[in-house]
Amino acid sequence: MKKINALLLTLFVILISRHSFSQFGSRPDIVKVNIYKSFDKIHAGSQLKLAVESDIDRAYHINSNRPNEDFLIPTQIKINDNRFKIIKTAYPEAHDLKLGFSEKPVSVFQGKVLFGLLVQIPDSLKTGEYVIPVELTYQACNDQSCLPPVTLKNNVTVSIVDNQTQIHETNADIFTKLKLDYQSDVETGTNNDSVSSVLESSGIILSLLIVFFGGLALNLTPCVYPLIPITVGYFGGQSEGKTNRLIFLGVLYVIGMALTYSVIGVVTALSGAVFGTLLQNVFVLIGIGLVLVILSLSMFGVYEFKLPDKWVTKAGGAKSGAFGAFFMGLTMGIVAAPCIGPFILGLVTYVASKGDPFYGFLMFFVMAIGLGVPYLFLAIFSGKIKKLPRAGDWMEAVKHIFGFLLLGMAIYFIAPVLPRSFNSYLLPGFMVFAALWLLFVDKLANNVKGFKIFKIALSVIIIAISVYAVFPSSHKEPDWVKFSDNTYSTALQQNQKIIIDFYADWCIPCKELDALTFSDDRVINESKNYVMIKVDMTKTASEETETMRKRFNIVGMPTVIFINTNGTEVERLTGFVNAEEFLEIMNKVK
Numbered sequence: 001m002k003k004i005n006a007l008l009l010t011l012f013v014i015l016i017s018r019h020s021f022s023q024f025g026s027r028p029d030i031v032k033v034n035i036y037k038s039f040d041k042i043h044a045g046s047q048l049k050l051a052v053e054s055d056i057d058r059a060y061h062i063n064s065n066r067p068n069e070d071f072l073i074p075t076q077i078k079i080n081d082n083r084f085k086i087i088k089t090a091y092p093e094a095h096d097l098k099l100g101f102s103e104k105p106v107s108v109f110q111g112k113v114l115f116g117l118l119v120q121i122p123d124s125l126k127t128g129e130y131v132i133p134v135e136l137t138y139q140a141c142n143d144q145s146c147l148p149p150v151t152l153k154n155n156v157t158v159s160i161v162d163n164q165t166q167i168h169e170t171n172a173d174i175f176t177k178l179k180l181d182y183q184s185d186v187e188t189g190t191n192n193d194s195v196s197s198v199l200e201s202s203g204i205i206l207s208l209l210i211v212f213f214g215g216l217a218l219n220l221t222p223c224v225y226p227l228i229p230i231t232v233g234y235f236g237g238q239s240e241g242k243t244n245r246l247i248f249l250g251v252l253y254v255i256g257m258a259l260t261y262s263v264i265g266v267v268t269a270l271s272g273a274v275f276g277t278l279l280q281n282v283f284v285l286i287g288i289g290l291v292l293v294i295l296s297l298s299m300f301g302v303y304e305f306k307l308p309d310k311w312v313t314k315a316g317g318a319k320s321g322a323f324g325a326f327f328m329g330l331t332m333g334i335v336a337a338p339c340i341g342p343f344i345l346g347l348v349t350y351v352a353s354k355g356d357p358f359y360g361f362l363m364f365f366v367m368a369i370g371l372g373v374p375y376l377f378l379a380i381f382s383g384k385i386k387k388l389p390r391a392g393d394w395m396e397a398v399k400h401i402f403g404f405l406l407l408g409m410a411i412y413f414i415a416p417v418l419p420r421s422f423n424s425y426l427l428p429g430f431m432v433f434a435a436l437w438l439l440f441v442d443k444l445a446n447n448v449k450g451f452k453i454f455k456i457a458l459s460v461i462i463i464a465i466s467v468y469a470v471f472p473s474s475h476k477e478p479d480w481v482k483f484s485d486n487t488y489s490t491a492l493q494q495n496q497k498i499i500i501d502f503y504a505d506w507c508i509p510c511k512e513l514d515a516l517t518f519s520d521d522r523v524i525n526e527s528k529n530y531v532m533i534k535v536d537m538t539k540t541a542s543e544e545t546e547t548m549r550k551r552f553n554i555v556g557m558p559t560v561i562f563i564n565t566n567g568t569e570v571e572r573l574t575g576f577v578n579a580e581e582f583l584e585i586m587n588k589v590k
Contacts, residue, residue, distance in 0.1 A: 030057045030140045033152055036171040041159045043167065043566040045123040047087065050156060051174045052077060052115040052136060060147075061108040062138040064094035068107045073139040073149050077115050080133040080153075083122055090116030090180045099143050108141075116178035125160050132156045166493045167567055176550045181569070208366045214343045215370025224371070226335055226409060226508070231375050233405035234295055234328060235382040236398070243380065249325040250379035254372035256329020258365050264333070265344075265364035268555070269351035284334060285413050285506075291331045292410035295324065299403030301396070333368070335413075344574075348555055397444035397451065401458070404434040416505050428466035435459035435466075476519045478527035480534040483548070491531040497589055498531045498563040500552070504538040507557040509576040520579035526586045562589050 031054050038049035056062055063072045079086055092113035096105035119132065137151045161167065218224065235249065347367065351360035411430050415423035439459045445451045481487055483500065491498050501518075503510040517523060537545050537557055548554065552561065555574070562571040562585060571585050 030060050030147070030150075031055065031062065031136070031138060031152060033136060033154055035134060035154055035156050036174050037156060037158065038169060038171065038175050039167050039567075040170050041161045041165065041167045042121055043163055043165075043568075044121055044125045044127075044160050046121055046564075046566040046568040048119045048121055048158065049175055049178070049180055050117040050119060050132070050134065051171065051178060052117070052134060052154075053112065053174070054109075054115065054136065055112045056110055057140075058111070060140045060142050061097065061110045062140050064107040064109055065091045066094070066107055068096075068104060072106065072146075073137075075109065075136070075138040077117065077134070077136050079117070079119065080135050083125070084132050085120040085122075086117055087120050088116075088118040088180060090118075090178045099141070114174070114177055116175075116180040118180050121158075121160070127160050127162055130158050130160060132158060163495065163565065166495065168489075168493070169567075172551070179553065181553050181572070207363070211347065211363050211367040212370040214347070215367035216373060217343065218367075218371045219374050224335075226412065227332055227375060228378065229405055230292070230328075230332060230335075230409050231378050232382045233299075233402040233409070234325075235379040236402045246380045247376070249322065250376040252322060252326040253329040253332075253379060254369065254376050256326040256331075257333040257372050257375070258329075258368035260330050260333025261368035261371065262361050262364040265348065265368075266351065266357055266360040269348045269360055270357060282417050285417055288331055288334065289410040289414035291328065292406045292413070295328065296403045296406035296410065298324075299399045299406065301399075329372075344556065397442065397455070400442055400444065401438065401455075404438070408434065425470055428469040431462050431466040435462040476521070476524060477514065478518055478524050478530075478532045480532050483533050483535045487531070487533065491533075492563075492567045495565040495567075496531050497529060497565055498533060498561075499527070499586075500533045500535060500561045500563070502535045502537050502548070502552070502554050502557055502559040502561075504536070504557045506538065510558040512576050513558055513560075517577065517579045517582050520583070522583050523579050523586070526583060530586070562586070564589050 033055075034053045036051040036053065038051075042048050062075055065074050065076065067074055075091075077089060077091075092109055092115060094107040095110060097108050098105050115136070117134070132155065134154050134156060135151050136154075137149060139149045140147045231253070235246065235253075347363060351363060408427065408430060411427050415426055418426065436459070438455055445455075480501070488498070501513075503513075535548055537548065537554065539545055552559075558573070558575065560573040561569055564570050570589055573582075573585070577585075
């Protein structure tokens, strides 16, 4: 029956197309086109962006590149010259229209829309003028009829110049509207869109498995480090050591974390915001700190965190901590959110291209469950710490240790809100205070020889770490300069290699890059061949930061962009890499 319906619909479109042709002709003037280039001149072997601005007659629409019906002809844009390879195509946002000849809404383009092409200029081209023939094929329809397909042909002239000639970016205001990034490793296809390609070619079940294991792999990134002590501190002090109860609380914790992570991910993908921006919000940081302080108070016996007895009865006996575990999971989802890497970047791009919030939420939720699974086992292990032989005062003493741990994490999150000259000493100072308190004030379980030795050893280690943290050290780094239009454009005009580091104060991998990668002598030495530019993205809500985000298509921090002497982006890092890997990329850029 479906095949018959499709056949009838096809015949209907052919008939109305013929009727339209006899009445109106081909009407190529329905769509008017202008084409823009991203550079005034270009070097052989580099990449060029083309923007095709199409103005569609108000009385018509054209089918999108995926019009939802097999019998409708999709809009396509291509280059009719085999020398110029299209690396990536960007289609405009489509709209669904309910039309008389189709049972389901048809995906269409209307009004003024923008198509984009990222084109590889061959290495073999000699200097001179070249014509790139661009073709836009479309079928225009209104609610009553469809016109025959039309192919608009337009030529773009590009000037190939030698590597000594300066090139300049043009039409920047137009290209900021297109999701069209310069790509590296074009021949092998190793770019961030590989995630999108894999998911696009997979079924829903396989896609969910892929994102689950991708989330599991995110635990290897440094931005989830704070979750480890928080998880140990909470579950080590709250639980009673029963396995079924630990699993119950751990599952609630992971679900809460996944829920927040998913909402942030979907909003980021659909709105174009920076991933993990909540951690630059003062109120969010203070809120996380307060939650951890409140949780720590239960470790010191100020209160017992549990549900009302009536709720416990209705819930079938689920005891204290259920709400606390879920609520803390919601909060910790914000902490986990800044994890940014090629996988997350690809998933954000994929969800944004789909434009379906529910589908995006499902993908991010399953990925976040993968991220949270290790913390379920960590919660069980942490809770088992209390289930040791010879119960007594030492159990309360262990809770006090976990209480200080949670207070320390609260200070960790609130510290960025405070002046830098003060916050660098706050956490080490608190650690010394906690260690001295455990040594000389908290006398609980001092009669247990093994526990007393453990407490003394722990306190000494904490004091040593604190002293080391505040001890002045000679931190080495490249000669960074703050981003400015003048600095950037001058470097491009002088054909200098450029590295741009987009960082944020709340970004843990950014700090790791500074401490372990950028401080390496080999990286510092090689950086002298680059213009090293820093961009502070901490205040992501500011107008200046938003402008930079759109200009360079920044999804999250850290992002490090490598630009060659042709002014072309050749590599983009979206996570921590060690000095050896970073140096290898630096040496490849020409």
